[in-house]
Amino acid sequence: xxxxxxxxxFQVLKTxxxxxxxxxxxxxxxxxxxxxxxPGMGLRLIHYSVGAGITDQGEVPNGYNVSRSxxxxxxxxxxxxxxxxxxxxxxxxxxxxxxxGYTFGSGTRLTVV
Amino acid sequence: xxxxxxxxxxxxxQEGENATMNCSYKTSINNLQWYRQNSGRGxxxxxxxxxxxxxxxxxxxxVTLDTSKKSSSLLITASRAADTASYFCATHGGNFGNEKLTxxxxxxxxxxx
Numbered sequence: 001x002x003x004x005x006x007x008x009x010f011q012v013l014k015t016x017x018x019x020x021x022x023x024x025x026x027x028x029x030x031x032x033x034x035x036x037x038x039p040g041m042g043l044r045l046i047h048y049s050v051g052a053g054i055t056d057q058g059e060v061p062n063g064y065n066v067s068r069s070x071x072x073x074x075x076x077x078x079x080x081x082x083x084x085x086x087x088x089x090x091x092x093x094x095x096x097x098x099x100x101g102y103t104f105g106s107g108t109r110l111t112v113v
Numbered sequence: 114x115x116x117x118x119x120x121x122x123x124x125x126x127q128e129g130e131n132a133t134m135n136c137s138y139k140t141s142i143n144n145l146q147w148y149r150q151n152s153g154r155g156x157x158x159x160x161x162x163x164x165x166x167x168x169x170x171x172x173x174x175x176v177t178l179d180t181s182k183k184s185s186s187l188l189i190t191a192s193r194a195a196d197t198a199s200y201f202c203a204t205h206g207g208n209f210g211n212e213k214l215t216x217x218x219x220x221x222x223x224x225x226x
Contacts, residue, residue: 004155031212033213033214035216040218041218042201042216042217042218042219043156043201043216044216045213045214045215048212048213050212058213090155090156092156094212096212097212098143098144098163098205099144099161099163100161100212101146101148101158101161102146102148102156102158102203102214103158104148104155104156104157105155106154106155107153107154107155
């Protein structure tokens with residue numbers, strides 16, 4: 001049972017480039033989300049999805065797009081990378097409902113130069 | 114904006130001692146969760162306490178919740194070197210169908226052998 005798999009683990013981008021961070025889970029979780037973690041800021045929610053075909057914005061959505069075509073996958077797209085997007089990105093999933101914790105991936109460390 | 118604020122920001126104790134971390138939040142919640150993050154890794158779910166519960170135990174972990182004061186505490190008893198990590202509280206404030214978690218900024222715990 002792999003849990004939540006994120007790829008790549010590390011990435012360096014030039015300003016203006018685009019890329020997709022991949023996230024896949026094999027637990028049949030309906031809920032998936034993307035967070036970014038910056039020093040002293042904790043985790044901030046970027047986008048989330050409560051099921052295939054349904055996505056919504058979180059706290060810091062600007063500069064990012066998501067889609068959810070399957071239950072398993074929830075990719076995060078950076079449209080035109082900026083240095084302010086240098087961060088560690090985490091994907092998390094859970095069952096829907098009030099009594100479930102999240103399962104996190106191991107993260108993608110992104111540097112934009 | 115962050116819902117939860119952990120206190121202290123950093124804590125160093127001797128191995129074998131107990132560690133207590135506190136979390137305060139701002140709005141009403143359905144549940145509060147605690148997570149551990151080892152350096153360079155993803156977050157791991159530790160324990161969930163519902164808004165109608167006051168105390169919960171899991172192994173060496175004890176969590177309390179005071180909804181009147183909008184605060185929670187995490188106690189780790191008989192600490193071990195392996196407990197060295199950052200600890201985050203997260204609040205679930207929505208209803209079923211809104212599984213968003215809002216994370217605090219974390220407490221960095223160091224266990225001195």
